[in-house]
Protein backbone atom coordinates (compact mmCIF):
# COMPACT_ATOMS: atom_id res chain seq x y z
CA UNK A 227 0.00 0.00 0.00
CA UNK A 228 1.41 3.39 -1.02
CA UNK A 229 0.31 6.91 -0.18
CA UNK A 230 -0.73 9.27 -2.95
CA UNK A 231 -1.30 12.94 -2.09
CA UNK A 232 -3.84 14.94 -4.07
CA UNK A 233 -4.94 18.53 -4.55
CA UNK A 234 -8.16 18.80 -6.62
CA UNK A 235 -8.00 21.51 -9.31
CA UNK A 236 -10.50 22.44 -11.98
CA UNK A 237 -8.45 25.17 -13.65
CA UNK A 238 -5.06 24.66 -15.27
CA UNK A 239 -3.72 28.04 -14.18
CA UNK A 240 0.10 28.00 -14.11
CA UNK A 241 0.60 29.88 -10.87
CA UNK A 242 -1.96 27.73 -9.05
CA UNK A 243 -0.45 24.53 -10.47
CA UNK A 244 3.00 25.66 -9.39
CA UNK A 245 1.82 26.31 -5.85
CA UNK A 246 -0.06 23.00 -5.68
CA UNK A 247 2.99 21.08 -6.91
CA UNK A 248 5.21 22.83 -4.36
CA UNK A 249 2.84 22.01 -1.53
CA UNK A 250 2.56 18.37 -2.61
CA UNK A 251 6.35 18.15 -2.85
CA UNK A 252 6.66 19.40 0.73
CA UNK A 253 4.01 16.95 1.95
CA UNK A 254 5.73 13.96 0.34
CA UNK A 255 9.15 14.95 1.67
CA UNK A 256 7.81 15.41 5.20
CA UNK A 257 5.32 12.55 5.47
CA UNK A 258 7.34 9.96 3.54
CA UNK A 259 10.60 11.10 5.18
CA UNK A 260 12.39 11.50 1.85
CA UNK A 261 16.07 12.32 2.17
CA UNK A 262 16.96 14.89 -0.49
CA UNK A 263 20.21 14.90 -2.49
CA UNK A 264 22.33 17.99 -3.08
CA UNK A 265 21.57 18.02 -6.81
CA UNK A 266 18.21 16.89 -8.15
CA UNK A 267 17.26 16.99 -11.84
CA UNK A 268 13.60 17.54 -12.72
CA UNK A 269 12.49 15.02 -15.35
CA UNK A 270 10.34 17.07 -17.68
CA UNK A 271 8.80 17.04 -21.16
CA UNK A 272 9.42 20.24 -23.11
CA UNK A 273 6.49 19.67 -25.48
CA UNK A 274 6.73 19.16 -29.22
CA UNK A 275 6.72 22.29 -31.37
CA UNK A 276 3.10 23.30 -31.89
CA UNK A 277 1.78 21.28 -28.94
CA UNK A 278 -0.34 23.37 -26.59
CA UNK A 279 -0.99 21.05 -23.64
CA UNK A 280 2.50 20.28 -22.29
CA UNK A 281 3.31 21.51 -18.78
CA UNK A 282 4.52 25.06 -19.08
CA UNK A 283 7.71 26.13 -17.22
CA UNK A 284 5.61 28.14 -14.78
CA UNK A 285 4.22 24.86 -13.39
CA UNK A 286 7.69 23.89 -12.14
CA UNK A 287 8.61 27.14 -10.45
CA UNK A 288 7.18 26.32 -7.02
CA UNK A 289 9.15 23.07 -6.75
CA UNK A 290 12.29 24.75 -8.07
CA UNK A 291 12.10 27.50 -5.46
CA UNK A 292 11.55 24.92 -2.67
CA UNK A 293 14.64 23.05 -3.82
CA UNK A 294 16.71 26.22 -3.94
CA UNK A 295 15.55 27.30 -0.50
CA UNK A 296 17.07 24.04 0.79
CA UNK A 297 20.37 24.71 -1.00
CA UNK A 298 19.64 21.98 -3.59
CA UNK A 299 20.79 22.50 -7.18
CA UNK A 300 18.01 21.76 -9.71
CA UNK A 301 18.26 21.16 -13.46
CA UNK A 302 15.98 19.97 -16.24
CA UNK A 303 16.69 16.53 -17.71
CA UNK A 304 15.21 14.87 -20.81
CA UNK A 305 16.10 12.52 -23.68
CA UNK A 306 15.83 12.89 -27.43
CA UNK A 307 12.77 11.47 -29.16
CA UNK A 308 12.72 8.56 -31.57
CA UNK A 309 10.73 10.19 -34.35
CA UNK A 310 11.64 13.13 -36.53
CA UNK A 311 10.74 16.42 -34.91
CA UNK A 312 12.14 19.39 -33.07
CA UNK A 313 13.48 17.23 -30.24
CA UNK A 314 15.41 14.66 -32.27
CA UNK A 315 18.88 16.07 -31.55
CA UNK A 316 20.39 17.71 -28.47
CA UNK A 317 20.83 21.14 -30.07
CA UNK A 318 17.37 21.37 -31.59
CA UNK A 319 15.86 19.94 -28.42
CA UNK A 320 17.46 22.57 -26.19
CA UNK A 321 16.58 25.31 -28.67
CA UNK A 322 12.91 24.29 -28.54
CA UNK A 323 12.98 24.05 -24.74
CA UNK A 324 14.33 27.62 -24.53
CA UNK A 325 11.71 28.74 -27.05
CA UNK A 326 9.04 27.16 -24.82
CA UNK A 327 10.31 29.21 -21.88
CA UNK A 328 12.58 26.73 -20.06
CA UNK A 329 15.29 29.35 -19.64
CA UNK A 330 15.90 29.33 -15.90
CA UNK A 331 17.89 26.11 -15.39
CA UNK A 332 20.65 24.11 -17.09
CA UNK A 333 19.25 21.46 -19.46
CA UNK A 334 20.71 17.96 -19.56
CA UNK A 335 19.88 15.93 -22.68
CA UNK A 336 20.74 12.59 -21.13
CA UNK A 337 21.30 10.53 -24.28
CA UNK A 338 23.70 12.96 -25.93
CA UNK A 339 23.73 14.72 -29.29
CA UNK A 340 21.80 12.09 -31.23
CA UNK A 341 20.81 9.45 -28.70
CA UNK A 342 24.25 7.85 -28.73
CA UNK A 343 25.04 8.27 -25.00
CA UNK A 344 23.75 5.06 -23.44
CA UNK A 345 24.11 3.31 -20.12
CA UNK A 346 22.89 -0.28 -19.83
CA UNK A 347 21.20 -1.29 -16.58
CA UNK A 348 20.59 -4.98 -15.79
CA UNK A 349 17.03 -5.93 -14.78
CA UNK A 350 15.22 -9.18 -13.89
CA UNK A 351 12.62 -8.82 -16.68
CA UNK A 352 10.61 -11.34 -18.69
CA UNK A 353 11.30 -9.55 -21.97
CA UNK A 354 14.61 -7.82 -21.25
CA UNK A 355 17.57 -8.64 -19.06
CA UNK A 356 18.84 -5.08 -19.36
CA UNK A 357 17.55 -1.65 -20.40
CA UNK A 358 19.31 1.08 -22.37
CA UNK A 359 18.97 4.44 -20.64
CA UNK A 360 20.45 7.85 -21.32
CA UNK A 361 23.96 7.98 -19.84
CA UNK A 362 23.25 11.39 -18.34
CA UNK A 363 20.98 9.85 -15.70
CA UNK A 364 23.73 7.67 -14.25
CA UNK A 365 25.33 10.22 -11.88
CA UNK A 366 22.05 10.76 -9.99
CA UNK A 367 20.04 8.53 -7.67
CA UNK A 368 17.12 10.92 -7.22
CA UNK A 369 14.82 12.74 -9.63
CA UNK A 370 11.62 14.70 -9.40
CA UNK A 371 9.48 13.21 -12.14
CA UNK A 372 6.91 15.71 -13.39
CA UNK A 373 4.29 14.20 -15.71
CA UNK A 374 1.34 15.55 -17.62
CA UNK A 375 -1.15 12.66 -17.37
CA UNK A 376 -2.87 12.08 -20.73
CA UNK A 377 -3.44 9.40 -23.36
CA UNK A 378 -0.76 7.69 -25.40
CA UNK A 379 -1.15 5.78 -28.64
CA UNK A 380 0.51 2.55 -27.49
CA UNK A 381 0.93 2.82 -23.72
CA UNK A 382 -2.76 3.63 -23.12
CA UNK A 383 -1.85 6.57 -20.94
CA UNK A 384 1.23 8.59 -20.17
CA UNK A 385 2.06 9.48 -16.57
CA UNK A 386 4.86 8.68 -14.14
CA UNK A 387 5.52 5.21 -15.53
CA UNK A 388 5.91 6.45 -19.05
CA UNK A 389 8.14 9.32 -17.95
CA UNK A 390 10.43 6.66 -16.49
CA UNK A 391 10.16 4.10 -19.28
CA UNK A 392 10.24 6.16 -22.44
CA UNK A 393 11.54 9.36 -20.90
CA UNK A 394 14.70 7.81 -19.46
CA UNK A 395 15.39 5.49 -22.42
CA UNK A 396 18.08 6.35 -24.93
CA UNK A 397 16.92 6.20 -28.55
CA UNK A 398 17.96 2.54 -28.81
CA UNK A 399 15.93 1.85 -25.65
CA UNK A 400 12.91 3.58 -27.12
CA UNK A 401 13.22 1.46 -30.23
CA UNK A 402 13.53 -1.70 -28.13
CA UNK A 403 10.26 -0.87 -26.39
CA UNK A 404 8.40 -0.11 -29.62
CA UNK A 405 9.83 -2.93 -31.70
CA UNK A 406 6.83 -5.25 -31.63
CA UNK A 407 4.24 -2.58 -32.29
CA UNK A 408 3.13 -2.52 -35.91
CA UNK A 409 0.76 0.27 -36.91
CA UNK A 410 -1.36 -0.34 -40.01
CA UNK A 411 -3.23 2.06 -42.27
CA UNK A 412 -6.96 1.57 -42.60
CA UNK A 413 -7.32 1.68 -46.39
CA UNK A 414 -10.97 2.74 -46.07
CA UNK A 415 -10.19 5.74 -43.88
CA UNK A 416 -6.98 7.06 -45.48
CA UNK A 417 -7.47 10.31 -47.45
CA UNK A 418 -3.95 10.18 -48.92
CA UNK A 419 -2.85 13.51 -47.43
CA UNK A 420 0.77 12.40 -46.98
CA UNK A 421 1.19 13.67 -43.43
CA UNK A 422 2.31 10.26 -42.23
CA UNK A 423 5.01 10.03 -44.91
CA UNK A 424 6.40 13.37 -43.73
CA UNK A 425 6.37 12.25 -40.11
CA UNK A 426 8.22 8.97 -40.65
CA UNK A 427 11.94 9.17 -40.02
CA UNK A 428 12.55 5.67 -41.32
CA UNK A 429 11.14 5.83 -44.84
CA UNK A 430 8.65 3.16 -43.86
CA UNK A 431 5.52 4.64 -45.46
CA UNK A 432 4.72 4.66 -49.14
CA UNK A 433 1.90 6.70 -50.58
CA UNK A 434 0.13 5.71 -53.77
CA UNK A 435 -3.67 5.89 -53.81
CA UNK A 436 -3.49 5.40 -50.04
CA UNK A 437 -0.67 5.04 -47.53
CA UNK A 438 1.01 1.71 -46.80
CA UNK A 439 3.44 0.87 -43.98
CA UNK A 440 6.38 -1.41 -44.72
CA UNK A 441 6.81 -3.37 -41.50
CA UNK A 442 10.33 -4.39 -42.49
CA UNK A 443 11.37 -0.74 -42.05
CA UNK A 444 8.93 0.38 -39.34
CA UNK A 445 10.37 0.63 -35.83
CA UNK A 446 6.99 1.32 -34.23
CA UNK A 447 7.75 4.85 -33.04
CA UNK A 448 4.12 5.90 -33.64
CA UNK A 449 4.97 9.34 -35.05
CA UNK A 450 2.63 8.60 -37.96
CA UNK A 451 -0.23 7.64 -35.62
CA UNK A 452 -0.15 11.09 -34.07
CA UNK A 453 0.37 12.81 -37.43
CA UNK A 454 -2.65 11.32 -39.22
CA UNK A 455 -5.45 13.93 -39.20
CA UNK A 456 -8.25 11.38 -39.62
CA UNK A 457 -7.05 8.62 -37.27
CA UNK A 458 -6.54 6.19 -40.15
CA UNK A 459 -3.38 4.64 -38.68
CA UNK A 460 -4.26 1.95 -36.19
CA UNK A 461 -2.01 0.31 -33.66
CA UNK A 462 -1.96 -3.43 -33.32
CA UNK A 463 -3.06 -4.00 -29.73
CA UNK A 464 -1.32 -7.34 -29.79
CA UNK A 465 0.82 -4.82 -27.87
CA UNK A 466 0.53 -6.73 -24.62
CA UNK A 467 4.20 -7.23 -25.08
CA UNK A 468 4.68 -3.47 -25.49
CA UNK A 469 3.19 -2.71 -22.10
CA UNK A 470 5.46 -5.35 -20.55
CA UNK A 471 8.43 -3.74 -22.27
CA UNK A 472 7.37 -0.35 -20.99
CA UNK A 473 6.98 -1.66 -17.45
CA UNK A 474 10.42 -3.25 -17.57
CA UNK A 475 12.00 -0.01 -18.76
CA UNK A 476 10.20 1.88 -16.00
CA UNK A 477 11.61 -0.62 -13.53
CA UNK A 478 15.14 -0.20 -14.93
CA UNK A 479 14.89 3.58 -14.69
CA UNK A 480 13.12 3.88 -11.34
CA UNK A 481 13.84 0.90 -9.09
CA UNK A 482 15.97 1.74 -6.07
CA UNK A 483 15.84 5.49 -6.69
CA UNK A 484 14.60 8.01 -4.11
CA UNK A 485 12.31 9.64 -6.66
CA UNK A 486 9.36 11.91 -6.07
CA UNK A 487 6.58 11.71 -8.68
CA UNK A 488 4.16 14.54 -9.50
CA UNK A 489 1.28 13.89 -11.93
CA UNK A 490 -0.80 16.70 -13.40
CA UNK A 491 -4.18 15.25 -14.40
CA UNK A 492 -5.33 18.26 -16.39
CA UNK A 493 -5.78 19.13 -20.07
CA UNK A 494 -6.24 15.44 -20.84
CA UNK A 495 -5.76 14.61 -24.51
CA UNK A 496 -6.04 11.35 -26.45
CA UNK A 497 -2.39 11.43 -27.45
CA UNK A 498 0.78 12.64 -25.78
CA UNK A 499 2.60 15.97 -25.84
CA UNK A 500 4.92 14.66 -28.57
CA UNK A 501 2.13 15.57 -30.98
CA UNK A 502 2.94 18.93 -32.55
CA UNK A 503 -0.51 20.39 -32.87
CA UNK A 504 -3.74 21.15 -31.09
CA UNK A 505 -5.75 18.24 -29.69
CA UNK A 506 -9.23 18.34 -28.21
CA UNK A 507 -9.53 17.61 -24.49
CA UNK A 508 -11.19 14.28 -23.71
CA UNK A 509 -11.86 14.62 -19.97
CA UNK A 510 -12.45 17.20 -17.27
CA UNK A 511 -9.54 18.45 -15.16
CA UNK A 512 -9.04 16.59 -11.87
CA UNK A 513 -5.94 17.91 -10.12
CA UNK A 514 -2.32 17.36 -9.10
CA UNK A 515 -0.91 14.26 -7.36
CA UNK A 516 2.34 13.30 -5.65
CA UNK A 517 3.87 10.07 -4.39
CA UNK A 518 7.12 8.16 -4.04
CA UNK A 519 5.50 5.26 -5.93
CA UNK A 520 5.16 5.55 -9.74
CA UNK A 521 2.75 2.60 -9.94
CA UNK A 522 0.40 3.89 -7.26
CA UNK A 523 0.28 7.45 -8.59
CA UNK A 524 -0.59 6.30 -12.12
CA UNK A 525 -3.15 3.83 -10.76
CA UNK A 526 -4.89 6.59 -8.82
CA UNK A 527 -5.03 8.78 -11.93
CA UNK A 528 -6.49 6.11 -14.19
CA UNK A 529 -9.01 5.07 -11.53
CA UNK A 530 -10.18 8.63 -10.89
CA UNK A 531 -10.34 9.44 -14.57
CA UNK A 532 -12.61 6.49 -15.25
CA UNK A 533 -14.72 7.15 -12.19
CA UNK A 534 -15.27 10.81 -13.14
CA UNK A 535 -15.86 10.15 -16.84
CA UNK A 536 -18.10 7.15 -16.14
CA UNK A 537 -16.42 4.96 -18.77
CA UNK A 538 -13.12 3.15 -19.33
CA UNK A 539 -10.46 5.51 -20.65
CA UNK A 540 -6.94 4.46 -21.69
CA UNK A 541 -7.75 1.15 -20.01
CA UNK A 542 -5.06 -0.92 -21.72
CA UNK A 543 -2.46 1.05 -19.76
CA UNK A 544 -3.35 -0.98 -16.69
CA UNK A 545 -1.34 -3.90 -18.06
CA UNK A 546 1.94 -2.08 -17.54
CA UNK A 547 0.97 -1.26 -13.94
CA UNK A 548 0.38 -4.94 -13.18
CA UNK A 549 3.69 -5.95 -14.73
CA UNK A 550 5.61 -3.25 -12.86
CA UNK A 551 3.94 -4.23 -9.60
CA UNK A 552 4.87 -7.86 -10.16
CA UNK A 553 8.50 -6.81 -10.63
CA UNK A 554 8.44 -4.85 -7.37
CA UNK A 555 8.58 -1.30 -8.72
CA UNK A 556 5.51 -0.24 -6.72
CA UNK A 557 2.02 -1.09 -5.58
CA UNK A 558 -1.41 -0.79 -7.21
CA UNK A 559 -2.90 -0.54 -3.73
CA UNK A 560 -3.01 3.03 -2.53
CA UNK A 561 -4.37 5.39 0.04
CA UNK A 562 -5.49 8.66 -1.54
CA UNK A 563 -4.82 11.57 0.80
CA UNK A 564 -6.64 14.70 -0.29
CA UNK A 565 -5.12 17.94 0.95
CA UNK A 566 -7.59 20.65 1.85
Ligand code: SF4
Pocket residue numbers: 309409425426427428429430431439443444445446447448449450451
Ligand atom coordinates in the same frame (compact mmCIF):
# COMPACT_ATOMS: atom_id res chain seq x y z
S1 SF4 B 1 5.69 3.88 -40.07
FE1 SF4 B 1 6.65 3.07 -38.26
S2 SF4 B 1 8.62 4.09 -38.14
FE2 SF4 B 1 7.36 5.28 -39.56
S3 SF4 B 1 6.40 6.87 -38.28
FE3 SF4 B 1 4.98 5.13 -38.36
S4 SF4 B 1 5.46 3.92 -36.54
FE4 SF4 B 1 7.22 5.31 -36.90
Ligand code: SF4
Pocket residue numbers: 411415416417418419420421422423433436437453454455456457458459
Ligand atom coordinates in the same frame (compact mmCIF):
# COMPACT_ATOMS: atom_id res chain seq x y z
S1 SF4 C 1 -1.69 10.72 -42.56
FE1 SF4 C 1 -3.47 9.33 -42.46
S2 SF4 C 1 -4.85 10.05 -44.05
FE2 SF4 C 1 -2.87 11.01 -44.47
S3 SF4 C 1 -1.85 9.58 -45.92
FE3 SF4 C 1 -1.22 8.95 -43.88
S4 SF4 C 1 -2.69 7.38 -43.26
FE4 SF4 C 1 -3.59 8.45 -45.00
